[in-house]
Each structure stands twice: as structure tokens, then as C-alpha cells.
Amino acid sequence: MTSTPSLEADNIVKELGRGAGKVMALKGVSLVLNPGELTLLMGPSGSGKTTLLSIMGCILTQTSGDIRVAGQSTKGMRAEELAALRRTHIGYIFQSYNLFPTLNALENVRIALDVIGQKGYAASQRAEEVLHEVGLGHRLKNYPGNLSGGEQQRVAVARAIASSPSVVLADEPTAALDSENGHAVMELLARIAREQKRSVLAVTHDPRTLGYADRVVRIEDGLIVGEERRPDGLDAPRVTDLTKRRKAHG
């Protein structure tokens, strides 16, 4: 595929904490997301997955390195400019859903549209449409408290894709779900990537999700240590050269 990458991370370094508690969470990570692909980011706990996702999502700023969103560098951007970038390009899915408990499913999607300036009937229509897409057409008026975990996460998926972002970032979207719901959500993410030609990056610990990936990126101790890509025509990713583990420099 020759399309421009929707999101590029270039040699990202991130220090977290201060003083004695200072941690190099990322030690120079580069990652490119292309449209139409579901990428899984896997690695042990504390390896920097959430940190990388936050930086790629322009929610956290890197210590050094550059993030380019649709070719545009985020260097030197102020908080409000980053917010503008987030609302136009990126959708988020969180492990704990982060739905608004006082808003029903439809309103939870609508508020994400409201934030980006889409209001009124059209927004309502769009929210309904994406909820149908994730299979919740019959749960529009339910509040998060009255939805199962799987349903809540599907509302979150609907919220993430409602504004048609080019990139969808998900942090352990299936961690809180049972196997059946986990599969349903992964299925959705894979569809979003392939059918709607978006870049989807999902952090996961869950081996059950492997089958849905176009690409698996492994991270350890703040460094990318390997990447496997599913060859075209195959159902599951084939393991390529993963033995060449890079040692942390220093």
C-alpha cells in the first residue's frame, strides 16, 4: 500500500516522574500506523505501552522525538492545538470504558460529536448509526449502569469512531471483558480498520486477540523488540523474526 501513514512516532523518548523516582518509560520508539491495519501492541506490564499510546494520541507529550499526525508534526504545539488535533484525527477506547454514567448510550456518543462541533439532528442521526454499527441499536436509551461490560465497551467503540477519525487507539479494550465479548470487540476493531480504512492500534495482553491482528508489535522495557505481520491472504499473523531482541542501550 502506498498511502501516507496516518500516524508516525519517530524516536520517542519519555521520562516519567522526577528525582529518584525518574523512569525512562520509552527509550527511543519509532512506530508507523497505516490506514486499513489493525496493529496490536504487546508487552509485559510496565514496558511502556500506555505511555506510547498516550503520546501517539497527543494526550501526553514526549521528552524528545516527534509525532506526526497525517504528516503534520506536533512539535511545539500548545495544549489547545493538541486538543484540536485529537478531535479531528483520533478516537480513543479505554480499558475502563470511561463512559459518562449520567448520559445514556446515545448521549455518550453524541457528546463526543458535540465536542467536535457536530450538533443537532445530524449528530443524533450519526450517533444512532454508529451504535447500530456496533450492534447496540436496541440499547440507545440505556445508561452505562444498565449495560453489560461488553455493551459498554461497544458504546465506547461507537463513541471513538463516531467522528470518523483516521486513527483509533485502544488501551487493553478487552481486558475487562469475558471471552465472548472480547472477541466481539476485537472483531469490531478489525472491521473498523479494514472496512473503514482506519489505522487501529490496540494495546493488549490477551493472546486471544492475536487472530484479529494485521500486525503485532512487541515492546519491552521502553523499546520495540519485534514486529510480526500477517502475510496477505492468511487468516492469522505468521511469526517472523522475533528472536533478534535489541538490548537496551546505555
Next chain:
Amino acid sequence: MILTLAFRNLFHDRIRLAVTLIGILFSIVLVAVQLGLYLGSSRMITAMIERANGELWVTAYGAKSFEDGGVLLTPRERHAALATPGVKAVIPMIVAFAEWRKPSGGSTRVVVVGTDAEDKGLEPWSLVQGDWEDIKAPDAIAVDNTYLRELDIAGVGDTAQIATGRVRVRALTHGIRSFTQSPYVFTPLNRARQLIGVDGDKTTFFLVQLEPGADVEAVRADLKSRLEGADVLTKPEFRDRSLTQWLFRTGAGVALIGGALLGILVGTVIVAQTLYSSTKDHLNEFATLRALGSTSGYIHKVILAQAGMSAVIGYILGMLISLTVLFMSRSSPLPLVMTPGLAGALFALTLSMCAISAVSAIVKVTKIDPATVFNR
């Protein structure tokens, strides 16, 4: 959606909403009562001056108020005033505290207001029984029917004594109340002189009426130069003097305004506290909004909308209670007053109180880090 979210957040925690509303209510009712009393007092204090038909007042030098005119003026001043160009009429008026002897024993203080009907300077208004002709009869007076019990009389026809003079009630007014709590007693000029023992033609005030088109300031300057040792005051000046005397020298006004300020302060603190804790509870949602790309303005609007809704609900409830208190105070010695201006000012006050309260919540929310959304 901003309003929807604000509304839901507000009603989500009913107890906190109740505390917020009680805070606002407390403030509004306290401020309404204090300012209502202040307005009621001001009106009472200035009623006589407002009602008088004349542009200028000649008083003894340094006269403190309508009730406290100081040393008496003489006919010499009257003639000098009458000779001043632009002056149409100079109406003598006696106003003095006097001892009212109750028919069944004991006494109370009254304010005797002596003026003649034909001068058309000041007449008792709101007459509900009798008229000026009746008051002209020997010993006749008019009193206000809200003070009948205090004066120990039943109504028209009853007699009592002021100092050493016998008086008979011939007319009744309704609602002419006195801030000093000494009832006004209306009677003709000369009878008033007799009752309080003024000799000759002396008077407390001269009420000056001007020729049409005369320049008030010019006439006043002229009068002042002719009347040494007397004050020449415009209506607003005399009003202010009376207000200063009764509301500020006595400390009553300071207490009322102080009470109102305290109400505002306590209300603001309560609202700020509940709004802040509500914002803290919903901080995760605000962080999510921020992660979804909302501007900080959007989040501030949600908080402000929450504050605004509290303000409107609190205001409506507060006004209902205030109006009830006002209604119940109607027959008290100091009825509250509510005007559209005061109602409007209270609304503005409530809104600004809530807006100020929102500041701490907004400061809190400004510090949220959207990065927290992934780490829960």
C-alpha cells in the same frame, strides 16, 4: 449537550444539590430580608420628606432629620425667604417629639406634625377615616390605625393627652409608619405649637415652594445668603440627612448591610464548596472530555452551566421564601420592601455568586491531565 451534561451532573447527586440550593437559598433570603428591611426603613424615614410639596427646606443649622429639626426658626426667616425672587410660598411646619399619655395610664413618645391644610405643604395621606376638615376641629388629630394599640385607643372619637393638651382622634390614616417607632400625630400648625409649648410664631421648618421655572440652585444660593444660621436643603439633601441620621449614626443601616454581606459571603462559600466537590467527583469525565479533544472552554461551560442552573433554581426558591417572609412582615413594625429593582439585583447577585463559586472548580479542572484517562 453542555446543558444536558450539566443538568445530569447536577441532579445526579441529590444531597449535594440540596446543600447547594440551601446555600443559595440562605443567601438570597438573608440578603432579601436585610436589604428589604433597609429599603423599608429608608422609605419610612423619607416618607414625610417625599410627600411634602416643596422644592427646598429651610431648617435650623445642622438639623439632623425630619424628626429632629433642632432649634426653632422665627418669622424673620420666613419674611426673608418670602422676599427672595423665585419663591412662591413659604410654608411653616412644626415637627417635634412629644409625650403621649395613654388613657389608661402610662405614656409613649409620638412625633407631632403640625401643618395647615390650606398651605398644601404636607397632609396626611392614605386617610381611611375622616378628612382634613375633621382635623381642623378643636383638639382634633389624625393618627395611623396601625398604632392604635400602642396609643391605647380604639379609633375615631377616642381621646388622650399630648403633654398637657387634650387631643381627640378625628381621622385615621393607614400605613404611615414611623422608623423611630414613635407614631406620627397630624394636627394643624397652631394646635401643634400649643401641644408642644412653642411660643409665638416659631416653627421647626419652612417648606419653600418655587415659582414655575425658577432655578432651584440659584434660589437656594440666594436663600442661603439671606438666612444666616439656617440650612437650605433640597429634597434629596434633606432625605440623605435623615437617612444618615437614622440608618448610619444609629448603626442600624450598617447592621443591615453587614448582614447582607455576610449572607453573600456564606452563600458563596457553600456554593463554591459544593461545586468544587461536584467537579472533583466528575473529574474523570472532564479528563475524558479533554482526551476526546474538547477545548478547555467547553469544560468550563459545563461547570458554569451547572453553576447557572443552581443559581436559577436557588433564586426561584429563595424568592418564594423571601416573598412569604415579606408578606408576613406586612403588619410588623418594620415591613420588608421588595421592588423589581431589588429582585433584579438579587438575581444578578445570585448569578455572580455562582460564577465566583465556579472559579475554584474551573481552576481545579484546568489542572487535569488528560493522560490520566488511560491509567484507570
